[in-house]
Amino acid sequence: MNRVLIDLEALQHNIGRVNTLMAEHGASWSLVTKVLCGHSESLQALGALGVRSIADSRIANLTAARELKTEFETWYLRLPHMSAIGEIVAVSDVTLNSEIATIEALNAEAATRDKRHGVIIMIELGDLREGVLPGALVGFYRRVFELENIEVLGIGANLGCLSGTVPNIDQFMQLILYRELLELKFEHELPLISAGTSVVLPLLQSKTLPKSINHFRIGEAVFLGTDLVNGGTLPGFRSDAITVEAEIVELREKSLVPVGELSAVTPFESLQTEDEISPGQRGQRAIVTLGQLDTEVQGLTPIAPGHVLAGATSDLTVVNVGGSPGELEVGQSIRFRPNYGATLRLMTNRYMEKVLVPPLGAFMAAHDDGSHAERVPSVLDGLLS
Incomplete structure (x- = not known):
């Protein structure tokens, strides 16, 4: 019989390691659950392990999480597509965006549901994936701030995800400066800079990452323990989850x-x-x-x-x-x-x-003192009404 084995003790360990790194940095994080593909037992286990914020690129996977009636806040990671705006607003609290027409569609859908939808606006910094070009940021944000049912939570970037280039401090400093520029221009706080992924963890471990980078989207490091910069396993992480x-x-x-x-x-x-x-x-x-x-x-x-x-x-x-x-x-x-x-x-x-x-059930019974649930702080508490 062929089986995929998901080790809850190893997952608990790696989640705890990320929690420690985040607490030391003063940041929040969302667990990227793409690899679970909506597997309901695994999602239920994450809830039992204290995870509150999950991020995924498939609507069906976020729907599966919502159906568990957990306390998950949900981030949709793939750029929203016009053909599924209704479903995306229904199952996600936050989306990552780079097209004004898409955000306008999200706003209209959110209005019909009498809710506010959170967005992170992605900026192109060299990985040549999604992102608004820096020269267009002011005009882009001006239009987004006019949308009544959109909550602009901050700025973000994907670094090292497509081209394989290693993120560097200069790129993060650019993000910090762009946020300062936008906040001064519009007198509007942008609380999150969402630019940390598993590839950034070595910078976090070496304490060289600027503190202003305060939201991380972490998946591979938790589920596989991979060091995406140096190869092998991240120090202190397990590779057998x-x-x-x-x-x-x-x-x-x-x-x-x-x-x-x-x-x-x-x-x-x-x-x-x-x-x-x-x-x-x-x-x-x-x-x-x-x-x-x-x-x-x-x-x-x-x-x-x-x-x-x-x-x-x-x-x-x-x-x-x-x-x-x-x-x-x-x-x-x-x-x-x-x-x-x-x-x-x-x-x-x-x-x-x-x-x-x-x-x-056996895992939770063995940890009936609550030690299995090292609660992961919510990202959106106080940010999204």
Whole structure:
């Protein structure tokens, strides 16, 4: 049986680490839940772990969170699209925006619902993703401030999300200066600068990030512990919050080098180099019931030392497990640690069982003193009426 395992103790640990960093910096944060793909048990667990502010890029995922009747405040991360304005206003408290026509549509929809909708206006700072060009900011904000059902909560940026460039202090200082300019020009407070993501956490840990950057959208660091700047795992974080098990259906000693002429196109590029395998070398090869149809196999790392991905088809993956099978046998499972891309594929896979470890009820019973719920402060308290 193939399963995605979601470790609640590891999640609790990583949420606690982010809470500590935020408290030291004087910032608030929203947990980006895209990787959960609306999985209701996982969302329920986040509520039990004290999470109050979640951010997602899919309407269905935010709808699933709202249906749990938790205290979640909800941020919609993808730029709002005109074809779904009604749904977006219904399920989200805040959206990130870069088009005036879209904000006007959000305003009209919010008016019909007799509510105020929060917006962060995104600024282009070099990642070449969404964002208003700096030279157009004053005119843009002038029009937005005229909308009665829109609450402008601040400014924001996405850095290092598309191009892979590492965010730098100069970019954050630009944001701070733009906010000061806009506040002076319009005599209107912009309480949030939302520019922190998982890629910014190393700057936060080194205490070099300006204090004015006061809202973070954190996902990958919580669910995978990834250090997106230096590689590996962030100091103090756990990388085992999400793992995947795949069942062994064949375990045999075979040649480690294929026989015959290789075609120009191979379905999978082995992670073992020719230097690591000598001609005629043999070893134990395990075939597991997980393939490219299920996930991005190249994004999986076997947890056991010495195990190496050898190849994959749409339905199966082959793992070189060494010279001896050890305690492995057919019917058992091999565990892998997925990267972000592989995790997204696994969680959207309807064939893949998702399991909380331990089960939520058992986890809460083991922490009946309330230690499981290190409450994450709300971002919007006092900001959105």
